[in-house]
Amino acid sequence: TGLSRPQRILKAVQKNATKGNPESVIAAIDHYCRHSEWAMNVGDEKGLILDSVVTEVNPSTALELGTYCGYSTVRIARLLSPGTKLITLEFNPDYAAIARQIIAYAGLQDKVILVEGPSGDLIPKMKQQHGIKSFDFVFLDHWKDRYVPDTKLLEECGLLRKGSVLLADNVICPGTPEYLKYVRNDPRYESRYFKSNLEYTKVEDGLEKSVFLG
Ligand SMILES: CNc1ncnc2c1ncn2[C@@H]1O[C@H](/C=C/CNC(=O)c2cc(-c3ccc(F)cc3)cc(O)c2O)[C@@H](O)[C@H]1O
Numbered sequence: 001t002g003l004s005r006p007q008r009i010l011k012a013v014q015k016n017a018t019k020g021n022p023e024s025v026i027a028a029i030d031h032y033c034r035h036s037e038w039a040m041n042v043g044d045e046k047g048l049i050l051d052s053v054v055t056e057v058n059p060s061t062a063l064e065l066g067t068y069c070g071y072s073t074v075r076i077a078r079l080l081s082p083g084t085k086l087i088t089l090e091f092n093p094d095y096a097a098i099a100r101q102i103i104a105y106a107g108l109q110d111k112v113i114l115v116e117g118p119s120g121d122l123i124p125k126m127k128q129q130h131g132i133k134s135f136d137f138v139f140l141d142h143w144k145d146r147y148v149p150d151t152k153l154l155e156e157c158g159l160l161r162k163g164s165v166l167l168a169d170n171v172i173c174p175g176t177p178e179y180l181k182y183v184r185n186d187p188r189y190e191s192r193y194f195k196s197n198l199e200y201t202k203v204e205d206g207l208e209k210s211v212f213l214g
C-alpha cells in the first residue's frame with residue numbers, strides 16, 4: 001500500500017536536504033509537512049521555543065520521550081555541546097528505523113542514542129545501561145496520557161535533580177490536562193507556559209517548561 005508517512009518524510013529529507021547539515025534537514029521536514037502533508041513534529045514555531053530552552057539549559061544529559069521521525073531529536077542534538085548526548089526513546093520499530101536514517105542524514109548519529117522500547121521499561125534502566133546519574137533536560141512528546149506516569153517514574157528512579165528542566169509538547173492540543181495539573185500544583189515544580197501554535201497550523205498549542213526544585 002505504498003510508503004508510510006514517515007517514509008515519505010525521509011524521502012523529502014533525502015531529496016531536499018544536504019547531508020551533514022541539520023538546519024537543512026529541519027527545513028526540509030518543515031517545508032514538506034507545511035506544504036505536502038501534516039505530521040506530528042514539534043515544528044518550526046514551537047521548535048524555536050524548544051531551541052531557546054535547550055540553549056539556556058545547555059544540558060550535559062538530555063532525554064526525549066517519543067522520537068517519531070527524529071525531527072525534535074535533530075533540533076535538540078544540533079545544539080548540544082561536544083561530548084554530550086541525547087537519549088531518545090521510541091517503541092515503534094518502523095518509526096525508529098526512519099528516525100535513525102534522518103538523524104544520520106543530519107550527521108548527528110554520534111550525539112544521539114536512540115533506544116527502542118517503551119519508556120516505562122527503559123527509564124528504570126537509564127542509570128545502569130547508560131551511566132546516567134540524572135537528566136538536566138527532558139523533552140516529553142510521546143503519548144499524552146503517559147506524561148504524568150513517566151514524570152513520576154523519573155522522580156522515583158532518582159533521575160531528576162534540583163534544576164532539572166522538563167519541557168512538554170502539546171499541553172493544549174491534543175492537551176495534557178492531568179500533566180498540567182500535576183506540574184502546576186506540585187510545589188516541587190516551578191512551571192511556565194509558552195504559548196504558541198500547533199505545528200503547521202493556526203490552532204493554539206504550547207509548551208510547558210517545569211523546573212524540578214528537588
Ligand atoms: C508510552 N511510552 C512510549 N515509549 C516510547 N515511545 C512512545 C511511547 N508512547 C508513544 N511513543 C512514540 O512516540 C510517538 C507518539 C507521539 C504522540 N504524539 C501525539 O499524539 C501528537 C498529536 C498531535 C496532534 C494534534 C492535533 C491533531 F488534530 C492530531 C494530532 C500533535 C503532536 O505534536 C503530538 O505529539 C510515536 O512515535 C510513538 O511510537
Ligand SMILES: [Mg+2]
Pocket residue numbers: 040041042141169170
Ligand atoms: Mg508533539
